[in-house]
Amino acid sequence: MKIALLGYGKMGKVIERIALERGHEIVLKKDEFNTYDGLSTADVAIDFSVPSAAVSNISAAFNANVPVVSGTTGWLEHYDEMIALCNEKKGGFISSSNFSLGVNIFFGLNEYLAKIMKQFDSYKVSMEEIHHIHKLDAPSGTAISLAQGVIENSNYSEWTLEEAKNNQIHIEAKRIGEVPGTHTVNYDSAIDSIEIKHTAHNREGFALGAVIAAEWLAGKQGIFSMKDVLNLQ
Numbered sequence: 001m002k003i004a005l006l007g008y009g010k011m012g013k014v015i016e017r018i019a020l021e022r023g024h025e026i027v028l029k030k031d032e033f034n035t036y037d038g039l040s041t042a043d044v045a046i047d048f049s050v051p052s053a054a055v056s057n058i059s060a061a062f063n064a065n066v067p068v069v070s071g072t073t074g075w076l077e078h079y080d081e082m083i084a085l086c087n088e089k090k091g092g093f094i095s096s097s098n099f100s101l102g103v104n105i106f107f108g109l110n111e112y113l114a115k116i117m118k119q120f121d122s123y124k125v126s127m128e129e130i131h132h133i134h135k136l137d138a139p140s141g142t143a144i145s146l147a148q149g150v151i152e153n154s155n156y157s158e159w160t161l162e163e164a165k166n167n168q169i170h171i172e173a174k175r176i177g178e179v180p181g182t183h184t185v186n187y188d189s190a191i192d193s194i195e196i197k198h199t200a201h202n203r204e205g206f207a208l209g210a211v212i213a214a215e216w217l218a219g220k221q222g223i224f225s226m227k228d229v230l231n232l233q
Contacts, residue, residue: 004028004042006057007049014207067092073141097141099209106198114153123187138173
């Protein structure tokens with residue numbers, strides 16, 4: 001399979017290594033210094049760039065009739081535009097805040113726990129996420145996905161970085177050293193606490209999941225998620 005890498009930072013380089021190990025070919029390593037030359041020859045594009053470049057990268061791929069796997073976060077105010085473009089071009093698209101197998105299992109566990117805790121008003125939910133100091137967006141896309149998973153299965157209505165009021169979920173975003181990513185969901189009461197936590201040890205899980213998603217998406221049309229890729233529906 002021919003893969004275009006849209007974004008060639010630390011994640012892009014790990015994705016490149018894993019893709020090559022799995023027998024794929026890299027036809028484009030797009031960064032801020034080069035063009036999209038070679039994109040049209042790709043079977044699939046993997047976008048791990050920065051928020052300011054994501055829309056341009058995804059648009060270029062759809063316009064070149066190349067399906068896209070995007071792990072860039074912090075650009076979701078333009079998500080509906082990209083969905084519309086994908087549908088217009090009859091493309092394929094998977095956008096996820098986190099491609100790690102473990103994290104996607106964690107998403108399912110989070111939603112299941114939220115359904116259980118909905119009936120126990122004495123517990124208040126909050127979240128913490130810790131990432132490396134180079135991460136540009138806060139809170140992380142993974143934390144937002146976790147919060148949305150709770151909101152969709154409970155009486156909470158929104159998340160906030162500030163002190164939580166009424167039906168808000170407080171997210172504490174920390175930037176420390178080179179931490180790949182740690183996410184914790186807490187349910188606290190006056191009597192006890194319940195906590196679920198996912199800790200990434202390196203970037204390998206994110207990269208492998210993105211390559212697996214690209215392998216799954218190649219040749220498909222439509223809007224999909226990691227639940228489709230991993231059959232977690």
